[in-house]
Amino acid sequence: MNISRIATALLSLAIVLATVCCALPAAAGESVTVDWDVVQRAVDAKAYGVNGPNMFDPNAANNATYLAGLSGITQKRGFIRLHGWGMVERSDSNNQYWLNADGSWNADKIRSALSGAAGAGLIPSIMINIPSGPGGGTDYQDVDSFVRAAASLVQIVNVDNHFGVTYWELPNEREAGFQSPGLTAGQAATLISACSRAMKAKDPSIKVGGPATAWINVDYIANVVAGCLGDIDFVSCHTYGGDGSASDAAIYDSAQAVQGAVASLRSRLTAISGGKYLPIYVDEHNFAWQGTGRIHTNKEAVYDAIVLSGVIAGGGDASMYWHDAGSSMGLMDEAFRPYYTATTFTMFSAWFQGSQVRSSSSNAAAVIAYATRSDTANALCVVNRSAGQQTVTMAYNGFTPTTVDRYQVSSAGFSGPNAIAWPSIVGSGLTVPENSVTFLIARPPPSAIAPVITAQPDNVTVAVGQTASFRVTATGTPAPGYQWQRNGTDIAGATTTTFTTASTTTADQGATFRCVVGNSAGSVTSADATLTVTSGSGGAIAINCGGGGVGAYIADAYVSGGTTTTNWTGAVDVSAVTSPAPATIYQSERYGASFTYTIPGLAVGGSYTARLHFSEDWHTAAGKRLQDVSINGARVLSSFDIFASAGAMHKAVIRQFTATADAAGRIVIAFTGVPTDVDDAAKVDGIEIAVNAWTNRDIGGPGLAGSVASVDDTITVTGSGVDIWNASDGFQFVAQPLTGDGTIVARVVSMQNTNAWAKAGVMIRAGTTAGAVHAFCCVTAGNGVAFQRRTVANAGSSHTAGSQSAAPRWVKLVRQGAVLSGYESADGTTWRLVGTTTISMANPVQIGLAVTSHDNSRLCIAMFDHVLVTPSGNG
């Protein structure tokens, strides 16, 4: 912005003289026609912007009201151009200067000023203008000084502080003929080329443009571009309506002339750019270049709407209001409260997106039309620039809405939305007050789109007795329906995206499942998914010996020899064991002089835990039943006496062993009775086989060595370490590999308070280095539950607080693709999300239990139970 605009004033006067005969008072009965199917050009989402000089001032730039105002005006889409001459001062009354006393950039102030925009998500909208070098006066003619300053600013903003500002512009209204001394087109081209190269040497991702001329000076801009075509990414210029004394009509005429001027510029650029597309940004405009009582009124809204639409219609790509807040020209007042005219920009950014379509009016000296079409709205802007109310006849070709939402900026202020039946507009016409902007927004009914399957059902392998789930994901409009089929036949009631079988049997082996997905636009059938029923789903199985299926325990199977019986239906005492089987398991048994269970389908050489469940239901004293048990030929129990071990009848005893699957992927468990004076029969009530893939290690060299121990279902993890936090960790990690998606659940039963930030919980980690990326859902000794993560290796950690609960507390971690989510629960049934993050980790990852004492000189003992790792089988 420069207050000296004699040249522009002369141009405006010429326009007035040239068009005064056309600007006749409009008669009633004008018409507007929109051809929704005739697309003119794409609209850049940043097309409707504003200058933000207040953002130079860290106080304003971090003011929540200011940022909210800018966000509303631009809808976080439109450009926000940081331009102000105060920027290249060493002090100014508005605190907008970015220079130190020695002429260097004030990095702290710049960082502070841009942090607010970063926090508000506005950085993608930012364009930084560098109006001059740091020397003041006429130093824009000192190319070397300007280049050093521009490159240094990119270094500070994008390299040192990683703000990622894409758009950079220089200089500002320095063209010869407007300024004295000014830059010739050749000098401006040299300046832009040199700066662009130096700035891109700092950050190659940026776009550099200019020359930000004081008006749409086609010849000058074209000559600049011709001189720096390889180094310039966009061109920029300004336009103002005139001085404050000009008539409404003269200023509206000047606004309408913008479209033609931009079209001329577009034509010239096309001719000289050799196929390179250069966006045109008219990055300053306002009703006048100084205050006038008509700014902040409906007349300014009329001017703005004409310019915003005219720039796009003329082949430009964006226009930006001068300026954001304060003085006589801001869209907001000094307290950052938007004037009602600011809604013009809000409406354009909110609705006038996608593509501009053809529109016309019967008399552009009275009514101007502008229309766009996007996925979310058919939007029409009708500007009545005349001094009288108009009734406009409307014609829509290619689209007939049922209703439209009408918004309006007029001398009565802003109104809307008002839902209006479209037939009433067609029949009676659209009434638009004098000097007003009316927006008609129609939401197109969604077109019917046939379903498309985006995720096919996967093959599923389960153990006998388990259920199997199949899932399909599809898109379509309207929302599609689902019908699952088994072997090509519909399954009654299976009409959602997921189908879960009943408990599987061997009869289910090889069955195929698919889903027919349909809506009014068509249907599609998913791929077949095959169900495989195995004995152990690759590793885990539980057998109710001598009985039927109970919960996770399948009916007695994989056995030879022996006899089954259920000779006890009363209560079973399980108080002396942890993680007992359901009581029913102890009521049935297999017994005999010898019998053998051969569990197939296990991983060859895989490590497993075998848990054998016993309860004496027949003999009333010790010494009556003795038995030997061997696993894969190795004796694990000799003359085992159930009664003696339990001390009573009907009391559960569990014996747990580590076993390795043989070369055929089997574990063979043989039971042999040892003859006594009353019996020679062995017996067993239940068998569990579980994968044993856990390993433990210290991560990050904690001060004291950690360890792990397990007794039945309880795992005790002892860990030292400074912390699991910041850029590297120190702790004890008990983990197993996981490929693909999966879940770990555990209850933190107890933990020592070695420090309020001692932690015990479940972790998924990319590796075992101290700085590996990970997600961690933990209970702390004194600061509640937390979901923590490191998303970049060897970088800082982040923390989301959960409840203030202490142990005992359930924690859970879920990996779905790159998304990791932490949960907590009081009972292991009702879960609440603590936090979530996105981390891409190569397979396999490590999943398990983590404990740190937060004190390298101490060990923290934490106890876990109900630990369960569930792979999703999609790795």
Next chain:
Amino acid sequence: MRIPPQIMTHVFAAAIVALLASCGAGGGGASGGSAPGPSAGAALGERAVPGYTLRARRVSTAADGTITVRVHVTPDAGHPLPTAVTCWIAGDYRAEASTSPAALAAGMNDEFEVMLAMPQPLPADAAVWVRLTFPDGTVLEVGRAAFPI
């Protein structure tokens, strides 16, 4: 020269915000009309996070339900103040929550102020959530159980 804001302009501005909010087109963020409510100055809670202690309080409630919240950040020794503080109101944690930036309260260097509109309907267990962001990428988030409203 600055033209003094007109009273009617502010009325219009408030209407714009209300109307745009009702139609989903977004709001301009006008801030007029705040007045202390019955819960003025109410403490919302205190919570320790790694390296910091956060205290939040509601200092005012506007007629339209918008609340003004202040968050006091006390760093442990050697820990810098955050470069950005953002807040929102929600029940459960939502990674994609739409946040409002908090600004340093007048005259303070460790207390941040933000205006938050009450979501409609108000979710169960509604709380003020606070996110602190640091230059190294560290993010600290506190919400549901810490600062219930």
